Amino acid sequence: MEAFHNILKSMDGMLGGAWWFPYVLLGTGLFFTIYLKFPQVRYFKHAWKVVTGKYDKANSPGDTSHFRALTTALSGTVGTGNIGGVAFALFLGGPAALFWMWATAFFGMTTKFVEVTLSHKYRDKTPDGSMAGGPMYYMDKRLNMKWLAIAFAIATVISSFGTGNLPQSNGIATSIESTFGFDPLMVGSILGILLALVILGGITRIAAVTSKIVPLMALIYVVGAFAVIFANLENVGPAFVSVFSDVFTGSAATGGFLGATIAYAFNRGVNRGLFSNEAGQGSAPIAHAAAKTDEPVSEGMVSILEPFIDTIIICTITGLVILSSGVWKEKHMNTFDRSDMHILAGTYVESDAADKETLFAYINDLDGHGVTDYTGDIQVVNGKAVNAGFTIINARSFAENVTFSIGEPVDNYTGML
Structure with a gap:
Protein backbone atom coordinates (compact mmCIF):
# COMPACT_ATOMS: atom_id res chain seq x y z
CA MET A 1 0.00 0.00 0.00
CA GLU A 2 2.91 2.34 0.68
CA ALA A 3 4.20 1.84 -2.87
CA PHE A 4 0.71 2.48 -4.28
CA HIS A 5 0.43 5.59 -2.11
CA ASN A 6 3.75 6.85 -3.46
CA ILE A 7 2.53 6.35 -7.04
CA LEU A 8 -0.62 8.37 -6.34
CA LYS A 9 1.45 11.02 -4.58
CA SER A 10 3.75 11.29 -7.61
CA MET A 11 0.75 11.65 -9.93
CA ASP A 12 -0.71 14.33 -7.69
CA GLY A 13 2.62 16.15 -7.75
CA MET A 14 2.46 16.26 -11.55
CA LEU A 15 -1.20 17.30 -11.73
CA GLY A 16 -3.40 18.65 -8.92
CA GLY A 17 -0.51 19.21 -6.53
CA ALA A 18 1.83 20.74 -9.12
CA TRP A 19 2.97 24.35 -8.67
CA TRP A 20 1.39 25.40 -11.99
CA PHE A 21 -2.04 23.84 -11.38
CA PRO A 22 -3.63 26.63 -9.26
CA TYR A 23 -2.46 29.28 -11.72
CA VAL A 24 -3.93 27.47 -14.71
CA LEU A 25 -7.24 26.77 -12.95
CA LEU A 26 -7.71 30.28 -11.52
CA GLY A 27 -6.20 31.87 -14.63
CA THR A 28 -8.78 30.20 -16.86
CA GLY A 29 -11.62 31.40 -14.65
CA LEU A 30 -10.13 34.90 -14.47
CA PHE A 31 -9.78 35.07 -18.26
CA PHE A 32 -13.40 34.08 -18.91
CA THR A 33 -14.61 36.35 -16.09
CA ILE A 34 -12.99 39.40 -17.69
CA TYR A 35 -13.77 38.35 -21.27
CA LEU A 36 -17.46 37.77 -20.48
CA LYS A 37 -17.65 40.79 -18.15
CA PHE A 38 -18.33 39.03 -14.86
CA PRO A 39 -21.30 36.81 -15.79
CA GLN A 40 -21.33 35.31 -12.27
CA VAL A 41 -22.36 38.75 -11.01
CA ARG A 42 -24.51 40.00 -13.90
CA TYR A 43 -26.52 36.80 -14.33
CA PHE A 44 -26.69 35.72 -10.70
CA LYS A 45 -30.22 37.00 -10.05
CA HIS A 46 -31.50 35.72 -13.39
CA ALA A 47 -30.02 32.28 -12.69
CA TRP A 48 -32.28 31.89 -9.65
CA LYS A 49 -35.31 32.72 -11.79
CA VAL A 50 -34.31 30.13 -14.38
CA VAL A 51 -33.72 27.37 -11.83
CA THR A 52 -37.11 27.97 -10.19
CA GLY A 53 -38.79 27.17 -13.52
CA LYS A 54 -39.96 30.68 -14.43
CA TYR A 55 -38.84 30.26 -18.04
CA ASP A 56 -39.48 26.52 -18.45
CA LYS A 57 -41.21 25.33 -21.60
CA ALA A 58 -42.91 21.93 -21.55
CA ASN A 59 -42.00 21.13 -25.17
CA SER A 60 -38.31 22.00 -24.86
CA PRO A 61 -35.91 19.16 -25.80
CA GLY A 62 -34.26 17.40 -22.89
CA ASP A 63 -34.79 14.91 -20.09
CA THR A 64 -34.85 16.93 -16.86
CA SER A 65 -35.80 20.35 -15.54
CA HIS A 66 -33.25 23.05 -14.73
CA PHE A 67 -33.69 22.36 -11.03
CA ARG A 68 -33.18 18.61 -11.39
CA ALA A 69 -30.12 19.13 -13.56
CA LEU A 70 -28.71 21.43 -10.87
CA THR A 71 -29.36 18.96 -8.04
CA THR A 72 -27.90 16.11 -10.12
CA ALA A 73 -24.69 18.08 -10.58
CA LEU A 74 -24.70 19.14 -6.93
CA SER A 75 -25.13 15.52 -5.82
CA GLY A 76 -21.61 14.91 -7.07
CA THR A 77 -20.14 17.92 -5.27
CA VAL A 78 -22.09 18.45 -2.05
CA GLY A 79 -20.65 15.74 0.17
CA THR A 80 -17.16 14.70 1.17
CA GLY A 81 -15.62 17.72 -0.55
CA ASN A 82 -17.62 20.06 1.67
CA ILE A 83 -16.64 18.26 4.86
CA GLY A 84 -13.43 16.30 4.44
CA GLY A 85 -12.19 18.58 1.65
CA VAL A 86 -12.50 21.73 3.75
CA ALA A 87 -11.10 20.03 6.84
CA PHE A 88 -8.13 18.72 4.85
CA ALA A 89 -7.50 22.13 3.28
CA LEU A 90 -7.47 23.82 6.70
CA PHE A 91 -5.38 21.03 8.20
CA LEU A 92 -2.73 21.36 5.49
CA GLY A 93 -2.83 25.06 4.66
CA GLY A 94 -4.35 26.76 7.69
CA PRO A 95 -7.22 29.29 7.67
CA ALA A 96 -5.89 31.04 4.54
CA ALA A 97 -6.75 27.96 2.48
CA LEU A 98 -10.45 28.81 2.92
CA PHE A 99 -9.90 32.17 1.20
CA TRP A 100 -8.40 30.44 -1.82
CA MET A 101 -11.35 28.04 -1.88
CA TRP A 102 -13.58 31.12 -2.14
CA ALA A 103 -11.45 32.51 -4.97
CA THR A 104 -11.64 29.17 -6.77
CA ALA A 105 -15.43 29.19 -6.39
CA PHE A 106 -15.87 32.80 -7.56
CA PHE A 107 -13.89 32.36 -10.76
CA GLY A 108 -15.12 28.78 -11.04
CA MET A 109 -18.66 30.13 -11.41
CA THR A 110 -17.62 31.55 -14.78
CA THR A 111 -15.65 28.45 -15.74
CA LYS A 112 -18.69 26.29 -15.08
CA PHE A 113 -20.91 28.74 -16.98
CA VAL A 114 -18.70 28.33 -20.04
CA GLU A 115 -18.27 24.55 -19.93
CA VAL A 116 -21.97 23.89 -19.29
CA THR A 117 -23.12 26.26 -22.04
CA LEU A 118 -20.82 24.59 -24.57
CA SER A 119 -21.79 21.09 -23.46
CA HIS A 120 -25.46 21.90 -23.82
CA LYS A 121 -24.97 23.54 -27.21
CA TYR A 122 -23.12 20.57 -28.70
CA ARG A 123 -25.11 17.76 -27.07
CA ASP A 124 -26.54 14.85 -29.07
CA LYS A 125 -29.83 12.99 -29.00
CA THR A 126 -29.20 9.27 -28.54
CA PRO A 127 -31.18 6.54 -30.36
CA ASP A 128 -33.41 6.04 -27.31
CA GLY A 129 -34.37 9.74 -27.37
CA SER A 130 -32.35 10.87 -24.34
CA MET A 131 -29.77 13.65 -24.43
CA ALA A 132 -26.03 13.11 -24.09
CA GLY A 133 -23.45 15.81 -23.72
CA GLY A 134 -20.28 16.91 -22.02
CA PRO A 135 -16.86 18.36 -22.84
CA MET A 136 -16.03 15.34 -25.01
CA TYR A 137 -18.85 16.31 -27.38
CA TYR A 138 -17.66 19.84 -28.09
CA MET A 139 -14.06 18.65 -28.22
CA ASP A 140 -15.13 16.33 -31.04
CA LYS A 141 -17.84 18.36 -32.81
CA ARG A 142 -16.44 21.88 -32.48
CA LEU A 143 -12.70 21.51 -31.95
CA ASN A 144 -12.45 18.48 -34.26
CA MET A 145 -10.15 16.82 -31.74
CA LYS A 146 -11.60 13.35 -31.35
CA TRP A 147 -8.41 12.07 -29.72
CA LEU A 148 -8.80 14.68 -26.97
CA ALA A 149 -12.47 13.77 -26.52
CA ILE A 150 -11.54 10.11 -26.07
CA ALA A 151 -8.75 10.99 -23.64
CA PHE A 152 -11.12 13.19 -21.64
CA ALA A 153 -13.81 10.50 -21.51
CA ILE A 154 -11.31 7.92 -20.23
CA ALA A 155 -9.90 10.37 -17.67
CA THR A 156 -13.44 11.20 -16.48
CA VAL A 157 -14.22 7.53 -15.88
CA ILE A 158 -11.01 7.13 -13.89
CA SER A 159 -11.49 10.35 -11.92
CA SER A 160 -15.08 9.37 -11.10
CA PHE A 161 -13.59 6.70 -8.86
CA GLY A 162 -10.92 8.93 -7.33
CA THR A 163 -13.05 12.02 -6.67
CA GLY A 164 -16.58 10.72 -6.92
CA ASN A 165 -17.06 7.18 -5.65
CA LEU A 166 -14.19 6.12 -3.42
CA PRO A 167 -13.91 9.19 -1.13
CA GLN A 168 -17.69 9.31 -0.62
CA SER A 169 -18.08 5.60 0.11
CA ASN A 170 -14.98 5.52 2.28
CA GLY A 171 -16.12 8.56 4.25
CA ILE A 172 -19.55 7.04 4.93
CA ALA A 173 -18.17 3.58 5.78
CA THR A 174 -15.47 4.83 8.17
CA SER A 175 -17.88 7.23 9.89
CA ILE A 176 -20.49 4.53 10.44
CA GLU A 177 -17.81 2.11 11.62
CA SER A 178 -16.38 4.54 14.19
CA THR A 179 -19.85 5.61 15.39
CA PHE A 180 -21.87 2.39 15.30
CA GLY A 181 -19.26 -0.34 14.76
CA PHE A 182 -20.65 -1.66 11.47
CA ASP A 183 -18.30 -3.52 9.12
CA PRO A 184 -17.15 -1.17 6.30
CA LEU A 185 -17.53 -3.98 3.76
CA MET A 186 -21.18 -4.39 4.69
CA VAL A 187 -21.79 -0.65 4.52
CA GLY A 188 -20.04 -0.43 1.15
CA SER A 189 -22.10 -3.30 -0.22
CA ILE A 190 -25.37 -1.68 0.84
CA LEU A 191 -24.27 1.62 -0.69
CA GLY A 192 -23.43 -0.18 -3.94
CA ILE A 193 -26.87 -1.80 -4.11
CA LEU A 194 -28.67 1.48 -3.41
CA LEU A 195 -26.54 3.27 -5.99
CA ALA A 196 -27.28 0.60 -8.60
CA LEU A 197 -31.02 0.99 -8.03
CA VAL A 198 -30.68 4.67 -8.86
CA ILE A 199 -28.19 4.82 -11.73
CA LEU A 200 -29.61 1.85 -13.63
CA GLY A 201 -32.73 3.93 -14.14
CA GLY A 202 -30.78 6.42 -16.24
CA ILE A 203 -30.58 10.19 -16.00
CA THR A 204 -34.32 10.57 -15.40
CA ARG A 205 -34.30 8.44 -12.24
CA ILE A 206 -31.00 9.94 -11.07
CA ALA A 207 -32.40 13.46 -11.41
CA ALA A 208 -35.65 12.49 -9.68
CA VAL A 209 -33.79 11.02 -6.68
CA THR A 210 -31.23 13.81 -6.35
CA SER A 211 -33.89 16.51 -6.57
CA LYS A 212 -35.30 15.16 -3.29
CA ILE A 213 -32.15 14.01 -1.50
CA VAL A 214 -29.77 16.91 -2.21
CA PRO A 215 -31.92 19.73 -0.75
CA LEU A 216 -32.76 17.57 2.27
CA MET A 217 -29.18 16.56 3.04
CA ALA A 218 -27.98 20.14 2.56
CA LEU A 219 -30.64 21.40 4.97
CA ILE A 220 -29.79 18.78 7.61
CA TYR A 221 -26.08 19.56 7.33
CA VAL A 222 -26.58 23.33 7.55
CA VAL A 223 -28.80 22.99 10.63
CA GLY A 224 -26.24 20.75 12.34
CA ALA A 225 -23.38 23.06 11.40
CA PHE A 226 -25.14 26.14 12.74
CA ALA A 227 -25.70 24.35 16.04
CA VAL A 228 -21.90 24.20 16.41
CA ILE A 229 -21.39 27.75 15.14
CA PHE A 230 -23.92 29.23 17.56
CA ALA A 231 -22.26 27.33 20.41
CA ASN A 232 -19.00 29.08 19.50
CA LEU A 233 -20.47 32.37 18.33
CA GLU A 234 -17.82 34.46 20.07
CA ASN A 235 -15.15 32.82 17.89
CA VAL A 236 -16.81 33.45 14.52
CA GLY A 237 -15.36 36.96 14.18
CA PRO A 238 -11.78 35.85 14.99
CA ALA A 239 -12.25 32.92 12.58
CA PHE A 240 -12.97 35.30 9.69
CA VAL A 241 -10.07 37.50 10.76
CA SER A 242 -7.69 34.52 10.72
CA VAL A 243 -8.78 33.64 7.16
CA PHE A 244 -7.95 37.09 5.79
CA SER A 245 -4.96 37.85 7.99
CA ASP A 246 -3.15 34.69 6.90
CA VAL A 247 -3.76 35.11 3.14
CA PHE A 248 -0.51 36.99 2.46
CA THR A 249 1.52 35.83 5.44
CA GLY A 250 0.94 32.09 5.66
CA SER A 251 -0.25 30.34 8.81
CA ALA A 252 2.10 30.13 11.79
CA ALA A 253 2.49 26.98 13.86
CA THR A 254 -0.15 26.75 16.55
CA GLY A 255 -1.29 23.83 18.69
CA GLY A 256 -0.65 20.61 16.80
CA PHE A 257 -0.59 22.46 13.46
CA LEU A 258 2.91 23.12 12.14
CA GLY A 259 1.96 25.99 9.85
CA ALA A 260 1.99 26.63 6.11
CA THR A 261 3.56 29.07 3.69
CA ILE A 262 1.52 31.37 1.43
CA ALA A 263 2.30 29.17 -1.60
CA TYR A 264 1.23 25.99 0.17
CA ALA A 265 -2.02 27.48 1.49
CA PHE A 266 -2.73 28.80 -2.01
CA ASN A 267 -2.08 25.41 -3.61
CA ARG A 268 -4.13 23.43 -1.08
CA GLY A 269 -7.00 25.93 -1.14
CA VAL A 270 -7.33 25.87 -4.92
CA ASN A 271 -6.79 22.10 -5.02
CA ARG A 272 -9.50 21.41 -2.44
CA GLY A 273 -11.72 24.06 -4.04
CA LEU A 274 -11.75 22.07 -7.26
CA PHE A 275 -12.46 18.88 -5.32
CA SER A 276 -15.40 20.64 -3.72
CA ASN A 277 -17.14 22.31 -6.68
CA GLU A 278 -15.55 20.56 -9.71
CA ALA A 279 -15.54 23.82 -11.70
CA GLY A 280 -13.36 23.08 -14.72
CA GLN A 281 -13.25 19.33 -14.13
CA GLY A 282 -15.85 18.67 -16.81
CA SER A 283 -18.12 16.34 -14.87
CA ALA A 284 -21.04 18.69 -14.13
CA PRO A 285 -21.68 19.58 -17.80
CA ILE A 286 -22.55 15.95 -18.47
CA ALA A 287 -25.51 16.24 -16.07
CA HIS A 288 -26.52 19.70 -17.28
CA ALA A 289 -26.60 18.54 -20.91
CA ALA A 290 -29.84 16.69 -20.12
CA ALA A 291 -31.73 19.86 -19.10
CA LYS A 292 -34.91 20.75 -20.96
CA THR A 293 -34.20 23.96 -22.86
CA ASP A 294 -33.38 25.07 -26.36
CA GLU A 295 -31.21 27.91 -25.05
CA PRO A 296 -27.80 26.58 -23.89
CA VAL A 297 -26.89 29.85 -22.17
CA SER A 298 -29.86 29.52 -19.82
CA GLU A 299 -28.47 26.23 -18.50
CA GLY A 300 -25.06 27.85 -18.25
CA MET A 301 -26.62 30.47 -15.98
CA VAL A 302 -28.07 27.74 -13.77
CA SER A 303 -24.61 26.20 -13.37
CA ILE A 304 -23.31 29.49 -11.97
CA LEU A 305 -25.18 28.65 -8.78
CA GLU A 306 -23.27 25.39 -8.19
CA PRO A 307 -19.93 26.77 -6.93
CA PHE A 308 -21.84 29.44 -5.02
CA ILE A 309 -24.02 26.92 -3.17
CA ASP A 310 -21.36 24.26 -2.82
CA THR A 311 -18.29 26.28 -1.88
CA ILE A 312 -19.19 29.84 -0.97
CA ILE A 313 -22.12 28.78 1.23
CA ILE A 314 -21.65 25.19 2.43
CA CYS A 315 -17.85 25.12 2.54
CA THR A 316 -17.82 28.44 4.38
CA ILE A 317 -20.18 26.99 6.97
CA THR A 318 -17.91 23.96 7.34
CA GLY A 319 -14.89 26.23 7.67
CA LEU A 320 -16.57 28.26 10.40
CA VAL A 321 -17.46 25.06 12.28
CA ILE A 322 -13.83 23.95 12.21
CA LEU A 323 -12.24 27.34 12.90
CA SER A 324 -14.67 28.63 15.52
CA SER A 325 -14.55 25.37 17.49
CA GLY A 326 -10.74 25.33 17.39
CA VAL A 327 -10.52 21.67 16.38
CA TRP A 328 -8.36 22.44 13.33
CA LYS A 329 -5.29 22.91 15.54
CA GLU A 330 -6.06 20.15 18.04
CA LYS A 331 -4.90 16.56 17.92
CA HIS A 332 -7.11 13.53 18.41
CA MET A 333 -6.71 9.78 18.53
CA ASN A 334 -6.36 8.59 14.96
CA THR A 335 -5.27 5.64 12.88
CA PHE A 336 -2.89 6.36 10.03
CA ASP A 337 -0.78 4.35 7.62
Missing part, protein backbone atom coordinates in the same frame (compact mmCIF):
# COMPACT_ATOMS: atom_id res chain seq x y z
CA ARG A 338 2.98 4.25 7.44
CA SER A 339 2.78 6.21 4.18
CA ASP A 340 1.24 9.18 6.03
CA MET A 341 4.14 9.43 8.49
CA HIS A 342 7.56 11.04 8.43
CA ILE A 343 10.08 9.58 10.88
CA LEU A 344 12.75 12.21 11.49
CA ALA A 345 16.18 11.91 13.07
CA GLY A 346 16.44 13.74 16.39
CA THR A 347 14.01 14.57 19.16
CA TYR A 348 11.77 17.57 18.55
CA VAL A 349 9.40 18.88 21.21
CA GLU A 350 6.05 20.45 20.36
CA SER A 351 6.29 22.98 23.19
CA ASP A 352 9.68 24.26 21.94
CA ALA A 353 9.23 27.26 19.62
CA ALA A 354 12.61 26.68 17.95
CA ASP A 355 11.71 23.07 17.19
CA LYS A 356 8.41 24.17 15.69
CA GLU A 357 10.18 26.72 13.51
CA THR A 358 12.63 24.08 12.30
CA LEU A 359 9.85 21.62 11.42
CA PHE A 360 7.86 24.42 9.79
CA ALA A 361 10.81 24.91 7.44
CA TYR A 362 11.05 21.15 6.86
CA ILE A 363 7.43 20.47 5.93
CA ASN A 364 7.31 23.56 3.73
CA ASP A 365 10.56 22.68 1.92
CA LEU A 366 12.36 25.83 2.99
CA ASP A 367 16.14 25.99 2.83
CA GLY A 368 18.36 25.54 5.86
CA HIS A 369 16.11 23.43 8.08
CA GLY A 370 18.74 20.70 8.59
CA VAL A 371 16.17 17.98 9.26
CA THR A 372 16.96 14.47 8.02
CA ASP A 373 15.04 11.21 7.91
CA TYR A 374 15.66 8.66 10.65
CA THR A 375 17.57 5.66 9.31
CA GLY A 376 18.08 3.54 12.42
CA ASP A 377 16.02 0.73 13.90
CA ILE A 378 13.00 1.26 16.11
CA GLN A 379 12.51 -1.33 18.82
CA VAL A 380 8.86 -1.85 19.65
CA VAL A 381 7.50 -3.78 22.64
CA ASN A 382 3.74 -4.30 22.89
CA GLY A 383 3.08 -1.43 20.49
CA LYS A 384 5.36 1.13 22.14
CA ALA A 385 8.81 2.27 20.95
CA VAL A 386 11.41 1.72 23.68
CA ASN A 387 14.29 3.62 22.08
CA ALA A 388 14.54 7.36 21.43
CA GLY A 389 16.35 9.56 18.92
CA PHE A 390 13.51 10.08 16.45
CA THR A 391 10.34 12.14 16.01
CA ILE A 392 7.21 11.10 14.14
CA ILE A 393 5.29 13.62 12.07
CA ASN A 394 1.85 12.65 10.79
CA ALA A 395 1.18 14.76 7.70
CA ARG A 396 1.78 18.25 9.16
CA SER A 397 1.56 17.79 12.91
CA PHE A 398 3.39 16.10 15.78
CA ALA A 399 2.33 12.52 16.50
CA GLU A 400 2.20 11.70 20.21
CA ASN A 401 1.57 8.52 22.21
CA VAL A 402 2.05 6.44 19.07
CA THR A 403 1.04 2.77 19.21
CA PHE A 404 2.40 0.50 16.48
CA SER A 405 -0.06 -2.17 15.42
CA ILE A 406 -0.24 -4.96 12.87
CA GLY A 407 -2.68 -7.48 11.44
CA GLU A 408 -6.42 -7.76 11.09
CA PRO A 409 -7.89 -7.72 13.70
CA VAL A 410 -5.37 -5.14 14.89
CA ASP A 411 -2.87 -6.28 17.51
CA ASN A 412 -0.02 -4.42 19.22
CA TYR A 413 3.28 -5.00 17.41
CA THR A 414 6.45 -6.30 19.06
CA GLY A 415 9.72 -6.36 17.16
CA MET A 416 12.09 -4.17 15.16
CA LEU A 417 11.10 -1.61 12.54
